[in-house]
Amino acid sequence: MLADAFPDATQLSVEDRTGTGDHFLVTVTSSRFDGLPLLEQHRLVNAALAAPLADGTIHELRIKTKGTA
């Protein structure tokens, strides 16, 4: 899902923070973030995960984004 949204990502990791498969820390470094405010960077990640966020599969999501520029 994330790999589809960020095919150019130089770093992409998903950490299951609690081991229960519903609290995640997502870290993405991608050129898609270059020049974007943090809010818009996080919006892109939220959009990529819209389905599992909406149906409650993801109970808690932490996001860390970085551009490549």
Place this chain on the structure above:
Amino acid sequence: MNDLSAKIKEVIEGEPVALFMKGTPQMVMCGNSLRALEALRRAGAPVTAVDILPDPAIRQELSALSGWPTIPQVFVRGELVGGADIVEELEQSGELERTLEDKLGAGYRDARDEKTVAVL
């Protein structure tokens, strides 16, 4: 627009800093809500908190308005700043204080206000 949505909008647009959270500043029910609240406190922001837990509809209407899926959500002068990760990162870089100064004026810390309002 229904009454609940209108009330949420009124808080977002009417309060200098609105924090939609799980629980209240006196009894925070979620780690991320606490992270956002503490970052705002460090920045000296006047916080108007809204507990979204009393009714799932609050969160649904809020996310429909903001286009943001998770809680907490922080707004300054009607504009979404972000969730816990963003607010924390902006506070650490000093950008949150700059935004508060820009939007609320240099004396924003004097208010030191922390209150909770209900939207139901």
